[in-house]
Amino acid sequence: MTEAERRESGEVLIVTGMSGAGRSTAANALEDLGWYVVDNLPPQMLRPLLDLTELAAGVLPRVAVVVDVRGRDLFSELPEAILALRERRQIRLIFLDAADGVLVRRFEAVRRPHPLQGDGTVLDGIRLERERLAAVRESADIIIDTSSHNIHQLSSQVAELFSEAGAARHTLTILSFGFKYGLPPDADLVADMRFLPNPFWNDELRALTGEDDAVREYVLAQDGAREFIETYAAALHPVLAGYQRENKRHSVVAIGCTGGKHRSVVMARELAELLAAEPGVAVRVKHRDLGRE
Template identity: 55%
Template sequence: MTQADSNGEVLILTGMSGAGRSTAANALEDQGWYVVDNLPPQMLKPFIELASLPEHGLERVACVVDVRGGQFFDHAREAILDLGSRGGVTVVFLDSSDDVLVRRFEQVRRPHPLQADGTLLNGIHRERELMGPIRERADVVIDSTDLNVHQLTNSVGERFTQEGSPGVALTLLSFGYKYGLPTDADMVWDMRFLANPYWSAELKDRTGLDTEVQDFVWGSERAQGFIDAQLDALRAVLEGYSEENKRFATLAIGCTGGRHRSVSTAEVVGRMLEEWPSVRVSVKHRDLGRE
């Protein structure tokens, strides 16, 4: 057992500049995490090993590492990839779309850390290129594109309140394809093959939160056959995730507008998964409030 395995939980919080790392760090502090911000990459491994020693009594530690630390990939990539393979260490990556990042930097009237003499977009593209391998390795990707400060705070708080709990924390996220695929999805179910309640006069103005819509969506043999097959596959995936120490996952469930079929499926499947051992389920509806 390594030192990082011996005591408590460790988060490495990283991601795109402007995607909400500071907000996420504040949310973790509110949850009782010991947060170290802007840690130089060279200090990452020594600090985590020190903090993980039992005599220090730090049960939950979060380290914020980003391009402000200098030549990020000279030291941080190796350290994050190494630490991320250990038990008890979770890599969290904050991301957002380029246009939202540009808007956020313009609002605070600050240059991008990698902008130099170029434009904001030049800096963002450079950072995205550098951060790509870390995003691919991340255990948790949080897309803050459509989240305000309060929503991001709540999202981080919900994910990591029970960080020490066993098993996999699974988020069921309904969405509408017309608004784009969620970038932080680990798995995607496409529910557009089912009859659409939108074309029913009685159900058009209702949502998948309503029992009548859920009964309509799940009243066919096709729907039942689909869910039986998908749950068998999901069980195998989650068992594999648990064995590989991947403790967080997002299952995105989509339909055309993210109002009826996807919402119904997320709600129904969420209730089913509550009975599964070693699975902690939360249900979110990304596009339910959109027209």
């Protein structure tokens, strides 16, 4: 396979490591980043999966495969499978690890047995697993020690490692709405524009909406309108940066007025423009109640 054909076939990432070290969290984070994730795949199925990605020709551009000791005896063939596949494709291997004591506490917290402990203790299972994974760990491209990580920190680290260059790590939806139709149930933050004069009471503007220039000019000319929206955008800068650090992938900022037709629409659009260049954030605008009677 030529280098161009390899690029067309897409990226392949194998996720493995110690039970309790965060494989599921890493897999979920990759899925949120747009990877096609296959969980608990026997090593013998890796080659057919690669065949599929090559036949798909770009339909599956990024595939992550979770392979671990849940495969029981089948798992022992993983080192040989990785060697064979690396002769054919560029494959990255990520290994998740943690200290034995930390793993014991995690298993005790969820009250589940270690998959290899059998009639022994959780620690017996951990030690056996570590022996079986020694060769795999040595061949890993990336080793992440999650001993001091919570799930949010691990998700953030995975996002930093495997996001596409320039890809947004957070999607912000700015939602205009009318209070008379109820608060948006999925809003993270709500701002009330009813402190501004209502264009509804202006005969020339009543039939228009916040998407019309005349209404926009009217709303932004009111005392406090520009001051509010600029200050509010500035206040959201640290919030959005914090959401990214905490791996919060989506948020909704709701901007309300009485009917969701004039003031909230104008201010939602203005806020979106002010936040359009926010690093790592994709901004979109929705008008929930625009067009309702």
